Structure formats: C-alpha cells, structure tokens
Amino acid sequence: MTAGSGQVYVVTGGCGFLGSHLVRMLLEHEKNISEIRVFDLHLDESLRSLSNNRVRVRLISGDISHLDDVREALHGSHLVIHTASLVDVWGRVPASKINEVNVTGTENVLQACKEEGVQYLVYTSSMEVVGPNIHGDHFYRGNEETEYRIYHKEPYPLSKAKAEKLVLEANGTKMKGGKMLYTCSLRPTGIYGEGHELMKKFHRQGLRTGRCMFRAIPPAIEHGRVYVGNVAWMHLLAARQLQIHPSTLGGQVYFCYDSSPYKSYEDFNMEFLSACGFKMIGSRPLVPYFLLYLLALLNTLLQWVLHRFFIYAPILNPYTLAVASTTFTVQTDKAEKHFGYRPLYAWEEAKKRTITWIKSLEVREKDLKDVGAKGNYCCN
Numbered sequence: 552m553t554a555g556s557g558q559v560y561v562v563t564g565g566c567g568f569l570g571s572h573l574v575r576m577l578l579e580h581e582k583n584i585s586e587i588r589v590f591d592l593h594l595d596e597s598l599r600s601l602s603n604n605r606v607r608v609r610l611i612s613g614d615i616s617h618l619d620d621v622r623e624a625l626h627g628s629h630l631v632i633h634t635a636s637l638v639d640v641w642g643r644v645p646a647s648k649i650n651e652v653n654v655t656g657t658e659n660v661l662q663a664c665k666e667e668g669v670q671y672l673v674y675t676s677s678m679e680v681v682g683p684n685i686h687g688d689h690f691y692r693g694n695e696e697t698e699y700r701i702y703h704k705e706p707y708p709l710s711k712a713k714a715e716k717l718v719l720e721a722n723g724t725k726m727k728g729g730k731m732l733y734t735c736s737l738r739p740t741g742i743y744g745e746g747h748e749l750m751k752k753f754h755r756q757g758l759r760t761g762r763c764m765f766r767a768i769p770p771a772i773e774h775g776r777v778y779v780g781n782v783a784w785m786h787l788l789a790a791r792q793l794q795i796h797p798s799t800l801g802g803q804v805y806f807c808y809d810s811s812p813y814k815s816y817e818d819f820n821m822e823f824l825s826a827c828g829f830k831m832i833g834s835r836p837l838v839p840y841f842l843l844y845l846l847a848l849l850n851t852l853l854q855w856v857l858h859r860f861f862i863y864a865p866i867l868n869p870y871t872l873a874v875a876s877t878t879f880t881v882q883t884d885k886a887e888k889h890f891g892y893r894p895l896y897a898w899e900e901a902k903k904r905t906i907t908w909i910k911s912l913e914v915r916e917k918d919l920k921d922v923g924a925k926g927n928y929c930c931n
C-alpha cells in the first residue's frame with residue numbers, strides 16, 4: 552500500500568462512537584488526505600483494515616492526558632480533530648479523571664499543536680457547555696447567539712466548557728516559526744445513530760420489560776438530537792474550510808444540527824424502537840415528577856453508599872433527570888453560512904440506518920442466546 556502526498560489528519564478519540572464514524576466519513580469524502588492517524592486509549596483494530604491505496608489509516612495507542620503521547624501522534628500532521636473525551640454524567644469516573652482527560656488532554660493537544668507546528672484544530676465540544684442548566688431554564692430553538700443562564704456544576708459539562716474556552720482562546724496564537732494556530736469548536740446536541748451506547752442500554756432495558764417503555768418525561772419537553780453521520784460530516788467540512796477561510800471559522804463555535812425532529816428524549820428514541828415492536832406506555836408521565844426526583848436522589852445515595860464495593864451508576868440521577876426534563880433545542884444556520892454545511896443525511900435516511908442497526912443488535916442477541924442454549928444442552 553502506498554500513501555500519497557496529501558494531508559495528514561489526526562483524529563483523537565477516533566475509535567469512539569463519533570470518532571469511528573468520522574474516520575469512515577473522511578475516508579469516503581475527503582479526497583485531500585493521505586493519512587488518518589486514529590489516536591485513542593482503546594484501539595479498535597477493525598479500523599486498520601479501512602486503509603486503501605489512497606489513504607493509510609494508522610492506529611496510535613496513547614493517552615491524551617500524556618503530553619508526550621500527543622506530541623508524538625501530531626508530529627508531521629496538518630490538522631487535528633479532537634473528539635477524545637470522557638463522556639460521563641453518571642458518576643462512573645471521578646471528577647479528577649474527567650478533568651484530566653477533558654481539560655488537561657485538551658491543553659496537551661493545544662500545546663502539541665504549537666510545538667509541532669500543526670496549524671488547525673477542530674474541537675468536538677457539546678451543547679452541554681451551554682445547557683440545560685439545573686435551574687430548568689428552557690433553551691427553545693436557540694442559536695449560537697441566544698442568551699442563556701449558563702451554570703456548570705457537574706464535572707462533565709464543566710470540563711467541556713473549560714476545554715472549549717481554552718480552544719477558542721488559542722485561536723490566532725503564534726506558533727514556532729511564526730505560523731498561526733486556528734481553532735474552532737463544534738457543539739453537538741444528543742448524538743444518535745449506529746453504535747450509540749445509550750440506545751443499546753434503552754433497547755436492552757426494553758427487552759427486559761417485554762418491549763414496553765414507560766413514559767417518565769412530559770412529551771412537550773423537546774430535546775435536541777443530531778445524527779452521528781451529520782456530526783461527522785460537519786467536522787469534515789469545518790476541518791476543510793478552517794484551512795481555506797481561517798479568519799471566518801477561527802475562534803467560532805457552531806451547534807451541530809440536522810433535520811431530526813424536535814421531540815422529547817423518550818419519544819425520539821421511540822422513532823426507532825417502535826420499528827422493533829416497542830410500545831410507549833402512557834401519553835403522560837406515569838410517575839409524578841417529585842417521585843422520579845426522589846428516585847434519582849435515592850440512586851445518588853446508593854451510589855455513595857456502594858462506591859467502596861462497586862460502581863453503581865444507573866441511568867437516572869438528579870442531573871440526567873434535569874437534562875431530560877428541560878427543553879434544549881437548536882435552530883441555526885451559522886454552519887451553513889460560514890462553511891456551507893448542509894446535512895448529508897436526511898432524517899428519513901438517518902432513521903432508516905439507526906433502525907437497521909438496532910435490528911442487527913436483536914439478531915446478534917438472538918444468536919448469542921441460541922449459542923448459549925446449545926451450550927447448555929451440550930453440557931447437560
């Protein structure tokens with residue numbers, strides 16, 4: 552295999568949910584690159600086989616919180632897309648660790664860019680750098696200019712906000728040799744699509760309750776969602792255009808959006824799960840909010856009691872309840888205006904792909920069960 556003389560892109564967190572879609576997207580749609588360096592703590596070996604005559608996919612095992620690892624990965628590259636992050640709003644990981652990966656890791660990427668002369672950095676931020684806040688202020692069809700009472704307390708949104716600030720402040724700084732560093736930040740809302748871990752959890756949970764989902768959140772609460780393929784596409788375009796129009800994109804933030812419908816978190820999930828025979832029970836929440844909140848508090852208490860023995864991190868806690876119960880939706884065309892972004896996948900296509908993936912999970916689970924049953928039969 553020969554690598555051409557195109558650009559070298561580094562994708563940190565390239566083996567994750569978004570990262571792996573991004574690597575595939577770059578391979579398919581970015582003609583100007585000859586090497587993609589996939590930097591991750593946990594490597595997905597299957598990505599290696601994506602190399603082709605034009606582009607080499609190089610897997611690099613490293614820790615974003617170690618400057619030496621990052622420096623080495625960036626050496627001789629042209630652009631970094633920094634998606635690596637610890638995504639945890641359940642208390643699975645200590646706050647100090649989240650900070651180390653999300654904030655120190657980003658500092659390291661910036662430092663390595665400066666030392667290695669890598670001029671362009673696209674950062675994957677999150678809607679969570681804005682909200683929803685825990686006061687329950689709704690952000691209804693807002694855009695990048697909408698005023699909002701930003702209030703961060705939880706380690707994950709706090710770390711993403713700090714990291715984004717660092718990235719934006721670094722835009723325009725002079726690097727070794729006089730070159731300038733250009734940065735921009737993309738803020739996805741809740742990403743969905745093939746490989747979405749939380750969707751797998753809801754699906755598994757629903758199978759246990761006979762394909763019944765129990766409504767907990769009022770259907771009028773809108774939660775912004777965006778298809779992973781469109782988030783990846785937006786990263787590709789931002790990376791391309793940051794190099795062509797650095798003064799337009801540099802230092803800017805962009806919400807990630809597409810034509811996915813505005814719905815509550817639960818109703819949105821049902822768009823896919825109902826195609827697999829799942830039913831939503833209740834047109835209104837089955838449990839009053841204060842009971843749900845007590846349950847969420849109880850989970851926090853149990854987490855604290857049990858933390859010496861194991862990590863108890865259920866989906867529901869006061870923070871996830873607050874996020875799910877507060878409207879946060881975006882309506883903007885800033886990315887279209889600044890870099891010509893239009894969703895690559897229409898809603899119907901995104902939905903079809905996500906349903907196909909969920910159905911494939913069912914087939915896989917059934918196969919596993921069958922193998923298990925055969926195994927039992929042999930042993931008995």
Ligand SMILES: NC(=O)c1ccc[n+]([C@@H]2O[C@H](COP(=O)([O-])OP(=O)(O)OC[C@H]3O[C@@H](n4cnc5c(N)ncnc54)[C@H](O)[C@@H]3O)[C@@H](O)[C@H]2O)c1
Nearest residue numbers: 564566567568569591592614615634635636677739741742
């Ligand atoms: N999933 C969402 O709904 C969502 C929404 C908005 C923003 N985001 C952001 O998108 C990005 C990708 O999220 P995702 O959902 O794909 O998460 P993910 O957990 O699937 O991917 C993150 C990747 O980062 C890697 N990583 C973690 N710690 C690392 C370290 N110390 N060194 C190197 N690599 C490390 C992980 O191994 C993983 O492959 C994150 O920055 C996240 O904050 C996600």
Ligand SMILES: C[C@@H](CO)CCC[C@@H](C)[C@H]1CC[C@H]2[C@@H]3[C@H](O)C=C4C[C@@H](O)CC[C@]4(C)[C@H]3CC[C@]12C
Nearest residue numbers: 638640677679740741767816866867871872874875
């Ligand atoms: C009360 C439950 C009954 O079914 C539903 C709880 C749902 C929550 C677990 C999720 C609701 C909104 C999600 C978050 C949102 O989509 C955006 C995010 C930003 C991203 O950067 C990280 C993930 C997340 C915080 C995401 C996490 C899960 C929810 C809180």
